Amino acid sequence: MSNPQHPKPGDLVMDLSDIEVVDITPEHVARLSKLREGHALAILAVLLAEPAARQRAGLSEVEVAELATLSQNLQRVEEVLPAVEKLRELLHETRLVWSHEIAYRLGEMAHQVRRRAERAVNGVEVAAPFEALIDYHFETGQKSAAAREKNKTEAEAPASSSSPA
Template sequence: MNDPKNPDPGDKHIDASDLALIDVTPEQMLKFIKIREGVAKAIANLKRLTPEQIDRAGLNAGDVQRALDIADEHRQLDAMVPAAEKLAEMLIETRAARGHDLAMLLGEIASQARRRGQRDPKGPEILGPLEDLFAYQYGPAQKSAATRAKSSSPAEQNPPSQSTG
């Protein structure tokens, strides 16, 4: 089993509980400064600094440590994002596939019940309890047919006679 704190794409368990995750708006995202190529060298440079070098350069040691902590967190996020994206993709695709399977089964069940109800002398007793299923399954087609009937012009319903003049 893979480590949920260090997931691989395709893993179904991701543990980001030790990360302080935030939620921002798309407008805020547009304002963020992006890190560029070379950031790893810059972070490595900060890691190599001794306390004396930090003091001599006039740097705030707390800021240096905070930058290193954020860089570690950023590295963790970099490792988790591909696995989280793949998990989200798999969840969405699985939901779509299950929805498809469900729609197909509901259609088949409605068809079976409708055929039985049409052949059986006690059809209303068979069909009555399935009223909501039939409304779901056949409602869009009935609505479409009603819309087509309503939108057809009177000229189409009563075509003019052709005259030979």
């Protein structure tokens, strides 16, 4: 594992507290200027120019200092972004796997409750506490069956109305 302040892809511990993150709306994103290839050389030209040359060009030393800070901030974000993106990918995949495991177990449990309820003399008492589980698990099957029945009814209706009189 690398230094949490300088994480590498795959690291699970990251210290990004030095980064002042910004949260903007999608509409704002669309209005932002984009950096193009070669921006690093342009920044370097401004930063390496003699103060007298910058003054002759009308550049403010305050803005030059702000440019240097912004450039360092951007470099820091670009340094940690691959690790953050990998962590996001890992979390997404973890969520998918855990969701699958939960769905699988809920399915197994719903089938077990249903089997026990069908065989038990007091089946309603067995199934009643698990009504939400049974409804959740078998809901898609019930919707599919209802859709098939509706389609079958609709298919039969035109066939009977088109028969010769």
